[in-house]
Amino acid sequence: MHKKKALVLPLLIAITTIFTLIVFPYLLSDRPTITYFPGHERIRFLKMETQLRSDRDTGTLQLDSFARTQEKNNLMQNFSLLYRNNQLVSILNHWEKNTAVLSSIKKTGLEPGFYEGLTVHQAELHLNESIYGRERYSQDQLMVLKQNGSYSAFRQPSNRQEALALADYNRRVEQQRTQLLQRVAQNDHIQISDYRVIPLNELTDKTLTKVFPFSEAKAERIAGQLWEGLYKNFVRGIQLTQEQGVQAIGSTLPLLLIAPDHMLIVIRAQSGQMVLLRQNFS
Structure with a gap:
């Protein structure tokens, strides 16, 4: 069956905002979204954790x-993507207002395979007329x-x-990722050798400035905007x-194709359609 190639969608903040206003105003109005805000020294995470547990008795x-966090925030949010065998099986999206602690749970049916849980933890602080935020990341794997x-x-x-x-x-x-990149190179005329290819699960707090080799503040902004775009393209x-x-x-775990001034995000939907997103490092 012929697979229709997906439209290339940019993840630029301005475009993301337009995309949200046009497509999702009625869908996301009842809950906060992952939105990047500049950091503030008062937002300090004391602990972040993602843990996968298998229960053989309940399956x-x-x-x-x-x-x-060290002090209460106006908003805290845990947004997790759960993958089995490199395919998304569940999404966790939990938020609370006026808290310093947020604990979230998501359950799904147990099947054989390799599980990966990726979480972005976000805290949002309102000071005077300004909004500040900070994202931290955690993950776990279980075979x-x-x-x-x-x-x-x-x-x-x-x-x-x-x-x-x-x-x-x-x-x-x-092997699957190699085939995916070959398909992108052929269909979209992209020279893969011009990019560093990094799976999303390799983006952690410890690797942030290695994945995005800029200042810590710029790397945090790029990662925050990346997760903002993923949230708005995944939740609904x-x-x-x-x-x-x-x-x-x-859909497959996103592959990040990183160039000096921009990044491409490559995803294959369950239907086989290719999704190619772009984020500029402006």
């Missing part, structure tokens, strides 16, 4: 997300195996069977055009 996979009707789970392999299962998964994902589905959208569930 569920649980994602726990937790954040604590779930099933043999003879029984589940087992591990983060690091402890025997040969687990090591082989993890190696096989990594090989298959790398991936909007291909103003008239057409597809569900985000089933």
Whole structure:
């Protein structure tokens, strides 16, 4: 079946704002969105954590997300993407006002596979007439195996069977990503060698200025705007055009193609359609 290529959508803040006003005013009006605001020294995260737990008795996979800041914020939000075998299976979006602690839980059915939970924790502080924000990131990974009707789970392999299962998964994902990049290069005439290719799960607090080799403030702004764009393109589905959208569930973990002055975000929807987003580093 012929796959229709998705429209290229920019993630520029100005364009994102226009996109939100046109497409989502009635969809997102009842809840805060991940929105980038400049940082402030009063916003200090004391703890951020994402943890995956498998419950063999109930057959569920649980994602726990937790954040604590030094003082109360006007708004705190945990936004998590849960992937199994490199495909999105669940979204967690939880927020509370006037708090310094936010604990969030999301459950889904347990199946064999490699799980990754990625969370952006955001705190928003209003001072006088200005709004400030800060984002921090956490993640967890869990491999779930099933043999003879029984589940087992591990983060690091402890025997040969687990090591082989993890190696096989990594090989298959790398092959899928190579094919995805080849398709993008062919369809959109992009020279992949001009970019550094980094999966979204490699963007962490520790790697932030390595992924985006600028000042810490600029790297934080780029990452914050990236997650703002992902939120607005994922929570209510991936909007291909103003008239057409597809569900985000089933889409692949985003690949970041990073150049000196911009970034491309590559995603394959469950339907097979390609989504190519652009964010300039202005």
